[in-house]
Amino acid sequence: MSVSEAILEVDALRVHFHVPRGVVRAVDGVSLALRKGETLGLVGESGCGKSTVARAIVALVPTTSGDIRFRGESLIGLSRGRMRPLRRHLQMVFQDPYASLNPRMTIASTIAEPMRIHATVAPGDLDERVCEIMELVGLDPSMRRRYPHEFSGGQRQRIGLARALALEPDVILLDEPVSALDVSVQAQVLNLLEDLKARLGLTYLLIAHHLAVVRHMSERVAVMYLGRIVELADREPLYTEPIHPYTEALMSAIPVPDPVVEAERKRIPIEGEVPSPTATITGCPFRSRCPQAFERCEVEAPELEEHRPGHLAACHLPDAD
């Protein structure tokens, strides 16, 4: 992958939190690059650090070490004043549509706020622009003087999306954008996201734990486990020929909507618990639960390496075969 096509690069990102019982390594050396116009899916179980990656990118949590570059320009260590213009192009949609809107503000003020802060639109044109954006995300502009509690979950998520779109960003980080919604509404919001991406030339980082959603939306998928990326590949190879045993186990957990195939489906159960987030890990972080772990896994942590063209995995198994 050449650097020129990467719009957002995360390089050896570490985010550690100091808690009374030690250090939580929420993100421990994550590197990934978002290519312009793609959707990169980021999957993993709860607590694996996928949301923290997104929050570090938009500077909601401080970065311990590593680099985040947007269009080749580092975002780390920038003052607030220098950060602000770059932030315009990097927006985020939050998971919980009930918590992500200020209950005391009309949705028009919520959508207009980013444009007020960055003064991208003349005050006289704000109202018109708000209406445009609302139509873009499929909301009726005549409802703009209403308050969040008067909307449904799906509508609220559209409002959150409208706020993110207000500054005409290049990249949108979608942090579990549909997991809090009813299944019937999930598809509508996902289709809207796809449609907007095509119309506005957006780039998405889609964080989700729902594997079917990620498969539907993404061109490439990264799998995270315990603060690290364990596998990164194009969607189809990752879903059909996973390299890492963790990915393999995850994929085997997807139900198949065909009773015959479903009955014969081989499931790989993952035994044991995720290690404590404060524990110091030697060797491979997955070895305590890996059905195929061997001696090397206990002493040496596997690096994320290219095992097939464009298919990266952090596992010793392919070398052992």
Place this chain on the structure above:
Amino acid sequence: MARAAATLAPEKGTSLWADAWRRLKRNRLALGGAVLLGLVAVVCFVVPVVLGLDSETTDPANSFHPPDAHYPFGTDNVGRDYLARVLVGGQTSLLIGVAATLASVLIGVFYGSLAGYYGGKVDEVMMRIVDFLYAIPYMFLVILITLQFSKEARGNPLPIFFALGMVQWLTMARIVRGEVLTLKNREFVLAARTVGAGDLRIIFRHILPNILGVVVVYATLTVPAVIILESFLSFLGLGVKLSWGVLVSEGVGVVNPIESHAWLLLLPSLFLALTLFSLNFLGDGLRDALDPRTRR
């Protein structure tokens, strides 16, 4: 597609404030409290001016005059018009209640939101100071402040109001700090930060409007607490020259089984009790109306 008509006339939504107001109006007890409170305030502030009442002129020939047509509330031990004294005393009590509460709200909200918003070391130091002030018996603190001032300003309401405000803001600061602490990590605050909002904007546009309900409710319940405290101080002889507390205190002094002069105790007590009742009902009603947990 341009929806010109819709763009021109957006539907008005109901804000949470409008919602709360509707609920408050349905609460008869709270509404009654508000009306009664308004009535007491109007009577205390308007009637003495309109009738040209004089609360100070003594008339020893007319002392302990029981209530009649000429003196509706009777007169006290030196023949002062008791109606005038109760109403003018009410002015002081209400003013101290409102002013000390306002001071406690201003200081408490400012202090509490700073501590909660900046968190960490700042919060630690600021809240230890509050804990320290809490640990001092507040009556001792109030008496100390009052005595300090009383040399120059005997009977002046200002030191009392200052002393009470000094004590009341502590609880307000704690409440506000706790609210801010939970709000600042809510997703809508994080969202505001990702679109580039600065600290001031986040505090004033996103955090404070969402804690105002709690503040209003607590303030409504602080007013009666302050009025009681002021009455208590006046009862001890540390208060102002003329307030309901002073009148009750004097009333207790002259009431005796032989010649009861009961009106001197009962009338200011009645006004005080009515005011406290109304404020408490109003405060309870506001809490029910603004509490998000009771919503829908």
